[in-house]
Amino acid sequence: MARRSKGNVVVLQSGGPTPVINQSLTGFVREALDQGSFGTIYGAVHGMDGLLERRFIDLGRQPRRLWPSIARAPGAALGSARRKLGPGEIGEALDVLKQTEVRFLISIGGNDSAENAHLLAEAASARHHPLTVVAVPKTVDNDLPETDHCPGYGSAARFIALATMGAGRDAEALRRSVPVTVLEVMGRNAGWLPVAAALGKRDERDAPHLILTPETEVDENRVVSMADEAVRRWGFAVVVVSENLKGPDGPLGAAAEPEHVDEFGHAYHASPGRYLASLLTRHFKARVRLESPNAIQRSFPTCVSSTDAAEAYLAGQAAARYALAGHTDCMVTLVREPDAPYRCGTGLAPLEAVAGKERLLPPAFVTDESGLPSPEFHRYAMPLIGAPLPRLGRLRGT
Missing domain, CATH: 3.40.50.460 (Phosphofructokinase domain)
Structure with a gap:
């Protein structure tokens, strides 16, 4: 018997791409499909711009055979943007999410993307709007706090x-x-x-x-x-x-x-x-x-680290699980285990500790x-x- 949907989800990519940002996207979509608890899995084309412009594609209807090649591709498969939400745009974004029955927002990005995600989570809470917001880290700069290192x-x-x-x-x-x-x-x-x-x-x-x-x-x-x-x-x-x-x-x-x-x-x-x-x-x-x-x-596709690719995928998977478990206004982190050989798992950090900050x-x-x-x-x-x-x-x- 099919599981009852907990609501639609929208995932977006923002800021500068990385060689493995699409691993996180693929990890999230595959895990979301396997869980079977989300409704429509929307992708916002060109990040926050696409969300405000209602430019969505149905990621759940993409051919499954396509995802391995998407995961390996540099750039941002959904398209990216650098947009800081203004006070009026926060309410506009929430209205779009409400009208499309989106109850989960997954933001794959860096410091500035975390800031936008945090603003949306706070505004949704103030409005009593049922929205779960989970960020997935990505930046080649490696400057996000609260995580051992950053995918990319x-x-x-x-x-x-x-x-x-x-x-x-x-x-x-x-x-x-x-x-x-x-x-x-x-x-x-x-x-x-x-x-x-x-x-x-x-x-x-x-x-x-x-x-x-x-x-x-x-x-x-x-x-x-x-x-x-x-x-x-x-x-x-x-x-x-x-x-x-x-x-x-x-x-x-x-x-x-x-x-x-x-x-x-x-x-x-x-x-x-x-x-x-x-x-x-x-x-x-x-x-x-x-x-x-x-x-x-x-963006150089033949210099991708196998470790980086696997961990970016893992972070995307974790975002789906954490969102369904009810965690919100948070970012997935990479947690290095203290003993050799090298191993890494995931954790969570509040977006307030990440948004607009640098390590x-x-x-x-x-x-x-x-x-x-x-x-x-x-x-x-x-x-x-x-x-x-x-x-x-x-x-x-x-």
């Missing part, structure tokens, strides 16, 4: 580690003409991704030689000095920099006004990597290469002024990136 980070960290290994060997080969390479990576205000660049570093000669993170104010003279030292020792230097860096007077090398400010108040300044590349070009009087993979680092890179995860990660960071991050990174050999005497 392991795959992006793997990409950055491999890209740094490759860029390092390219820089080493061309060291006579291009002595310095600057690699700018994502991460917003946290250094989790930049320090992952060193996960493939096996000796002092290997890249990177200097890592600059948002948590530490940049001293331009020190950057030049440390790059100079690496070039003297090895003939080349690879400097990894975050997309957001601060100098003594604010954003590094940026004009006072940002180039763009989004709806959540995040300021986007000119590239610190470009600024530092120009600085180092003047110092070395030689070409300095700037590498900025941008969205490629969160920065702990000082203990960095060794010294070089910005290279500590053994503690290696123990934390290596299980998250999946299969071991390749070993790259060198000819003797080169």
Whole structure:
């Protein structure tokens, strides 16, 4: 006998996609279908925009054979958006949910998505509207509090580690003409991704030689000095920099006004990597290469960590179970078990503790002024990136 429906559910994806965000979507939909307790499983096309515009598709009617390929796809299968709900839009969103008989909302996203989800949960409670809200974490920045790590980070960290290994060997080969390479990576205000660049570093000669993170104010003279030292020792230097860096007077090398400010108040300044590349070009009087993979680092399908993919799927499954159990205004978390070998389960955190907040890179995860990660960071991050990174050999005497 079919189970009685507890109500319709809508799932949305928002913010920057990750290589595994569709694993969470697939995990949720498959678990929801297996549970058989939801009514229609709606997907909001382009996140909160789609919800307000009533652009829904029926995920339960998608061919089952399609889901494995959806799970493997980068980007957001439903489409994404960056939209901060205004006071008037909160009520409008609740009206849409009421009219479509939605009693469950699943939001797959990061800090800002958690803020929207929390606002909806609070407003629904104040209106005595029966709405269960569960967030599923996703961000390559790894900056969500309350969770050991975030789905999406392991795959992006793997990409950055491999890209740094490759860029390092390219820089080493061309060291006579291009002595310095600057690699700018994502991460917003946290250094989790930049320090992952060193996960493939096996000796002092290997890249990177200097890592600059948002948590530490940049001293331009020190950057030049440390790059100079690496070039003297090895003939080349690879400097990894975050997309957001601060100098003594604010954003590094940026004009006072940002180039763009989004709806959540995040300021986007000119590239610190470009600024530092120009600085180092003047110092070395030689070409300095700037590498900025941008969205490629969160969308490269062959660099997906198997661990990351499995945990993203697990988080989606857990969201379905927690929602049906009556948990609301909360986010699924990844909980690392304390004993080796590495294992991870799920838990819950109140959205109030996550919404609009950031978790920065702990000082203990960095060794010294070089910005290279500590053994503690290696123990934390290596299980998250999946299969071991390749070993790259060198000819003797080169």
